[in-house]
Amino acid sequence: MTDLLDTTIPQLRARFADRSLSPSEYWLAVEARxxxxxxxxxxxxxxDPDDARVQAAASTARWLRAEPLGPLDGIPVTLKELIATKGTPVPLGTAATVLTPAEADSPVAARMREDGAVIFAKTTCPDYGMLSSGLSSFHPLSRNPWNTAMNPGGSSAxxxxxxxxxxxxxxxxxxxxxxxxxxxGWTGLFGFKPSNGRIPIDPYYVGRCAGPMxxxxxxxxxxxxxxSRPDERDATSLPPNAIDWMDLDIDVKGMRIGLMLDAGCGLEAEPEVKAAVTAGARQFEAAGAEIVEVGPVMTRGMLDGLDHFWRAKFWGDIRGLPAERRAMILPYIHAWAEKGADVTGVEAVAGFGQTMEMRKAAAQLFSTVDVVLSPTNPVVSYPADWASPTNDPERPFEHIAFTVPWNMSEQPAASINAGFSTSGMPIGLQIVGPRFADLTVLKLSKLFETLTGGIPSWPRPS
Known part of the structure; x- marks a missing residue:
């Protein structure tokens, strides 16, 4: 079963096609894990394992007829709880939500069903997706498989x-x-945030996107x-593309790659993180790229402005809840949000304006380099029951200074494993490309994975 669960999607498809493995047989291996x-x-x-067996059996029948619905037919997939699936309540990670079945599949869920993927579960997230943690007032505490005393991060915990x-x-x-x-980054996975609008999402919002892990x-x-197939429900979605997503070869000779080890504000990257990211940059240098150290995009004013804006917006979202329901929100989140009541309209608008400053700073940086490398996370790990790496609602965003600017500038960015700490925890390297250069980020990530060999052994249940 261990070898089977290491099988990639293209390998699974080949085995489904030659009938050496069926979607039903593969699903049973996943179910056992x-x-x-x-x-x-x-x-x-x-x-819902029972429904997953039904979906897998239907896929098995299609593959036996050599009539798969699409590229993901028979492939088990999970969707983050915030991604609506018809008939399943969307609690938004919080006990404060009145559970009502979703009326329709979100764009991501619809695309999965169209292609025959086996949607067997949703995955947990913290209250309203507002933490980088597995802590939630609704879901049980999610933990990191590499060490269950540690946090998996979030909000896609x-x-x-x-x-x-x-x-x-x-x-x-x-x-x-x-x-x-x-x-x-904290679990060793490859996580891809495409250019905003590349993957249609509903509801859409400034900086928000979906991505594969x-x-x-x-x-x-x-x-x-x-x-990436378009969906009319997302008014920010990009036009249909003719990208060959599996064209992953790249020659980096002559490419100018920026190395950013200072986020400009927030938590300083720990020594082991800096060392792993620097070693990753040297892999690209050995392959022919020019590595140049670059300064940060973020400033303290940008991060604090974003904090003020998000507090005010979120307080506006929850202040109309009945008091008894609002009291059910995770205390950390509620303590952070209620300060939004003190943010004036002028301050909130000024805070939102800092997203435009991030865009300007990112554009200026990318006028000097082709790609940027940085840490994904500034810290190696933190306890599973903490709400964030600081565990302080007055310092909620200190850990996102390396990642958040690329949401606001709408640029593709990925995290890929760059090695492990002395404590045995994964360390993420972030690769950021110019706006719409999604395939370039994937190509560079594939090259890095090839150069380093990837992760040879993943966690197993005890």
């Missing part, structure tokens, strides 16, 4: 835990400040053909 590991990592919400634990090859998260890349670059790239 979930049964063994889920009590320890608590990654899933609305898990369950997606990261599920991917590292081996619950199939594909998990879809969402990202507005790092919520795909941060947990990918996988064990290999190839699996994320393969899923992009499905995920």
């Amino acid at each position: 979930i049964a063994a590991f889920e009590p320890s990592v608590a990654a899933l919400y609305a898990y 369950g997606a990261a835990a599920a991917g590292a634990a081996g619950y199939g090859p594909l998990h879809i998260g969402t990202d507005i400040g790092g919520s795909v890349r941060l947990p990918a 996988t064990r290999t670059v190839e699996d994320a790239a393969f899923a992009m053909a499905t995920l």
